[in-house]
Amino acid sequence: MAVVSINNTPVDVGAERLNLVQAAQMAGVFIPHYCWHPALSVVASCRMCLVEVGEKKPDGSIAMQPRVVPACQTPAKDGTVCITDSEKAKAAQGRTLEGLLLNHPLDCPVCDKAGECKLQDFSYEYGKATSRMVDPKNTPPNKPDIGEHISLFTDRCIMCSRCVRFTREIAGSAELEVIHRGHHSEIDIFPGDPVNNKLAGNVVDLCPVGALANKDFLYQQRVWFLKSDQSVCAGCSTGCSIEVDHNKDVVYRIRPRENPQAQGWFICDEGRFDYAYVNAPERFQQPLSRLANDTLTATAWENAIATLRSELADAGRKDGAAIAGVVSPMLTIEEAFLFAKFITELSTAATLYLGWVPRVGGDEHFPQDRKGNPLGPVKFTIRAEKCPNRRGVEEILKHFQGDVLGLDALLADAGNLKALYLTAGYPPRLGSWLNHEQTHTLARIPLLIVQDLAPSPIAQIARFVLPAATFAEKDGCYVNHANLAQAIHKAVRPGSMGRTDGQIFSYLLNRRGLLHADAVRQELAREVPYFAPLLDMPLGEHGVKLT
């Protein structure tokens, strides 16, 4: 047990190895910092976290050090005394800021970081309104091709070196470096070797100023127009916690959200940049049904749902065993539960299959060197399984029919089926999820219902096509590879005529009103023992571990 005094407030930091920035955080005191990041090594180069530090002697007297020291580099030991609000500490912070701003162009109006920039925030909080700089500022040229997705505005950099340490310590490929010395230092790459590692996008979030910019988001929106909703990346089974930034029902940016239970601090570029399909115009906007003249025609929801329900009920009455549903691992657990309920209520003999589980290559662990060899302990993993909720859907399938049947089993049984309800919703990056031959096999089923995002060969031959929703459009819960249940929240609306998958199943089950994912989750937790930990348990920001 170690007690540290922060601004005369004693705080017990326990047995953890913390620095003074973290200890102050526990005491509710914020020490400004640029170069320090909890996931990266300490360099104490920005000098923003300068504080007065002393030590409490056994006889009760306090011996303060005569100089200010960086808090990020000072361990919080028992008896450490830290003063952040004295004249000396404040003056040191103000001078540091004046120094950092010497060469900063102050082009905030055209800088994409403005609004979420630490240099702006700290200048306002700790800095001065004027600069004493009379000489011309350094204006090193911008480096727009520093990476495929990243652009460097060299003059805005304050040399905190977070990006350099990230590529060395987390990504491992070490593309970035600091060149030159003193006031002429710059972030750069080795000639002809851009930052294109699979985690490169994180350097933009790490950059406390507007030096590193995300080309995908550059000039799209000012950040203060954006609204953020907490969600979970649907890109792979790691289930990284993310923030979905959106405005006027358009998703503009995906940012990582810290979650020690899921992935830590970062996300991969696949998850960060693969959201265009959410805004894609080619997505299905409303239900389509095949008319007598064999064309798919837009149908009103009421008609589509009523016809679909009666045709499925007819099929169920004729031969229950000839009905099947495919539960996509892109569905949330609530949706999968409602869907499984709907199919099994049609007939107890109906079969449920697990949808396509996309796998691409093998799990990729970081840090890794240029050749892909692991470097030290794993700090981030991109999983080969490119769907967010296989675990959750499997447990629901196990509950409803004992075992999990895959797509292969479906293709083998396809000859006996009279009605098949396929749910999909895979991002287009993964490609077509049924090959030509498989589509041909399923084409023989007379009542084929496809619920998907965008046109595909199987949707072309379906009797009904229902629009699916993406992760950004629904409330619910995904269970990641390690049985961590995390909440996703609706950020944008699924088009004026769109409905979420859960809402469609809710219509089909004849449930009234709008779907309330929390209520369905409670129903699921009461019914399926695996999900029992979710009963009366809010998912919170970091999720709940199942089993």
Added chain:
Amino acid sequence: MPILETEVRWVKPPTLGLLDRLYLPAIAEGLSTTIKHVFQPKVTQQFPEERPDLPANYRGLHRLNRDADGRAKCVACFMCSTACPAHCIDIVAAPSPWPDREKYPEMFVIDELRCIYCGMCEQACPCDAIELTSMFDLTGVSRAEMMFDKEKLLSVFDQTAGVGKDPVRTKAGALSCASEPNV
């Protein structure tokens, strides 16, 4: 709370005497006012034949100022649309094709029907690119016509630049050069 009866004061209309009921004194009084005005200086302006002399700080139609090279001065910083209380400014930014600035407005549309002409956009602008002119007789036959895009706003600049009086904000400021570089 109901009003107490004691607090109510009842007022009766004045009773009219014989003269009042004849209305002749009232007619004479009215005519005298009319005749007095015939001999007073005229204040009515014969709009539209006669144009009003508006004060220099009048806030009318917007213009997008051009720099010395004829480009829109706007750097697409969105400060005007952020400041706009009526949310009538719609900008799409893009990387600029010129080396002297980072970005420029690919699209810049002001909904002149939505605008309340408060002038906050011109106050917010860090490079004196948007200004309100004294053009006030703005008409259009459709809503679409009243959505002023970049070309239209620049043409307002071409019409109003060099007039001298219009607008008063033309002088060089601490942050920027004069908004009418060629004049």
